Structure formats: C-alpha cells, structure tokens
Amino acid sequence: MEEDVVEIPGEVTQRLRVAEMVAVMTGAGVSAESGVPTFRGDGGLWKNQRPEQLATPQAFEKDPDLVWEWYHWRRGLIRESSPNAAHHSLVQIERNTPQFTLITQNVDGLHLTAGSKTVLEIHGNINRARCSSCSHRVPLSDETGVLTCGQCGALMRPDVVWFGESLDHGTLEASHSASGSADFFLVAGTSSVVQPAASLAYAAKEKGGYVLEVNLDPTPLTGTADVTLLGKAGEVLTALVEKTWDG
Numbered sequence: 338m339e340e341d342v343v344e345i346p347g348e349v350t351q352r353l354r355v356a357e358m359v360a361v362m363t364g365a366g367v368s369a370e371s372g373v374p375t376f377r378g379d380g381g382l383w384k385n386q387r388p389e390q391l392a393t394p395q396a397f398e399k400d401p402d403l404v405w406e407w408y409h410w411r412r413g414l415i416r417e418s419s420p421n422a423a424h425h426s427l428v429q430i431e432r433n434t435p436q437f438t439l440i441t442q443n444v445d446g447l448h449l450t451a452g453s454k455t456v457l458e459i460h461g462n463i464n465r466a467r468c469s470s471c472s473h474r475v476p477l478s479d480e481t482g483v484l485t486c487g488q489c490g491a492l493m494r495p496d497v498v499w500f501g502e503s504l505d506h507g508t509l510e511a512s513h514s515a516s517g518s519a520d521f522f523l524v525a526g527t528s529s530v531v532q533p534a535a536s537l538a539y540a541a542k543e544k545g546g547y548v549l550e551v552n553l554d555p556t557p558l559t560g561t562a563d564v565t566l567l568g569k570a571g572e573v574l575t576a577l578v579e580k581t582w583d584g
C-alpha cells in the first residue's frame with residue numbers, strides 16, 4: 338500500500354529555515370500518538386470526564402478524593418507512554434534554530450523526556466503535587482489516594498493550572514515575550530480554545546510572525562494562521578523537519 342505523503346509547501350520550509358526565533362505552542366494532540374488521551378473531540382475525554390468538571394478548584398474543594406483518583410489514573414497512563422515523532426521533531430527544530438522556545442499546555446512532561454531544552458509548561462506538570470496552603474512541592478511517582486503536605490499537613494493538590502486559576506506569572510511573561518518576538522510560530526495539536534494559551538498565536542501574528550498550524554482538523558485559529566497543515570502531528574512535523582533541513 339502506498340503511504341500518504343505529507344505535502345509541506347516550500348514557503349513554510351523557507352520561512353522556518355531562515356527564522357532567527359522560533360516559538361512553538363503545543364497541546365494534547367501532540368501527545369495523542371503516544372497514547373495520551375486528548376481533552377476534547379473524538380477519542381478525547383479522560384475517563385469520560387470533561388475537563389471543565391474535574392479540572393477546577395471547585396471540584397477539588399467538593400471532592401478531593403475523586404479529583405485525586407482522576408489524576409492518579411491519568412498519571413498511570415502517562416507513565417506508560419513515551420515521546421512520539423512529534424516530540425522528537427520538535428527537539429530537531431530546537432537544534433536547528435538560533436533561538437527557540439517551546440510553550441506547552443501539556444502536563445505530561447513528554448517534551449522534556451524527549452530532550453527539548455527550553456520548555457515552558459504553562460499548565461503545570463502532572464508528575465508534581467503542591468500544597469494548597471504553603472506551596473510546598475513534591476515529585477510524584479506511584480502514590481494513591483488524597484495526599485497531605487509533609488510541611489504543614491494541609492491538602493496537597495496536583496501542580497497543574499485549573500480553570501479559573503491564573504497561570505504562573507513568570508512563565509506567562511516568558512511565553513508572551515517568546516511569542517511576540519518569534520518570526521516563526523508553530524501551533525501543533527491544540528484546539529486553540531483555552532485562554533490565555535490560545536491568544537499567543539494571535540499575538541505572534543500581530544507582531545509580524547509567520548504562523549503555521551498543524552492539526553487533524555481546522556480550529557478557530559485556522560482563519561488567522563498563514564498555513565494550516567491537516568494531519569497527524571507526528572507525520573507532519575517529521576516531514577517538516579526532513580524537508581526543511583535534509584533537502
């Protein structure tokens with residue numbers, strides 16, 4: 338059977354090859370080929386739960402057992418997964434670019450496992466817990482149940498950003514700065530509906546950056562992006578790297 342070949346327009350590779358500053362925004366679609374479920378759309382939903390139902394401070398206040406159970410279950414899945422071709426391609430892009438910042442909404446840590454160096458995890462990391470009272474942080478491995486703080490005894494919570502919560506100020510500042518100065522901004526595997534993450538591509542475009550979107554389907558960003566390549570992130574990004582630097 339003939340394999341599908343992803344067509345990468347020459348304009349895209351040309352722009353990427355000459356870019357001084359590349360910024361990338363990734364979302365759950367980039368980890369989908371590692372077997373990590375996305376939040377929305379077909380095959381999405383973690384354990385049939387909408388993120389709006391469990392990824393909130395209100396849900397945690399009401400039922401910390403349920404929320405912790407959900408996160409322990411997700412962490413177990415993530416522990417079994419490994420980076421895919423999309424993560425590896427982004428490592429290659431970083432190596433080939435003078436200045437590079439990878440902004441990720443993903444909490445699975447797979448970009449760091451793959452070897453990306455400059456990574457801003459704007460929604461936190463599921464493999465850490467932090468105290469809801471004193472901000473003490475601990476790495477997690479195979480814990481179960483509700484966790485309490487070793488420093489002050491208060492409830493620990495996953496070290497992620499829930500709906501209605503502010504993103505870490507410094508991380509958000511760094512993301513704005515990278516987006517605003519990027520001459521090439523790549524948005525991959527995100528539905529581009531969650532703020533403030535979704536706004537960064539528009540900011541990059543306004544400042545004159547070239548915006549490439551990679552997704553299985555069109556998103557609200559598609560009308561604004563310079564080019565949208567529809568396909569699996571692993572396949573499209575592999576083809577992008579090959580065509581940009583290997584011929």
Ligand code: BJW
Pocket residue numbers: 363364365366367369370375376377378381388392442443444460497498499500501502503504525526527528529530531532533551552553554556568569570571
């Ligand atoms: C593939 C693929 C393959 C699949 N290859 N592609 C302004 C306007 C309106 C609302 C707001 C606003 N400002 C703030 C808000 C409220 C809210 C918000 O944005 N709501 C919207 C839903 C409307 N934002 C917040 O509350 C944020 N806080 C904030 O702004 O604080 C200040 C403030 C507070 C209150 C009021 C106003 C201001 C915080 C947002 C935190 C989001 N947290 C979560 C959970 C993290 C922890 C956890 O993991 O449990 O982050 S929600 C969830 O969504 C998670 C994700 O990072 C995030 C984005 O999802 P993502 O990555 O885009 O995944 P999907 O599943 O949506 O999409 C996958 C995509 O991949 C799809 O497009 C597929 O097609 C594609 N795909 N396979 C390529 N192989």
Ligand code: ZN
Pocket residue numbers: 468469470471472473486487488489490491
């Ligand atoms: Zn504490």
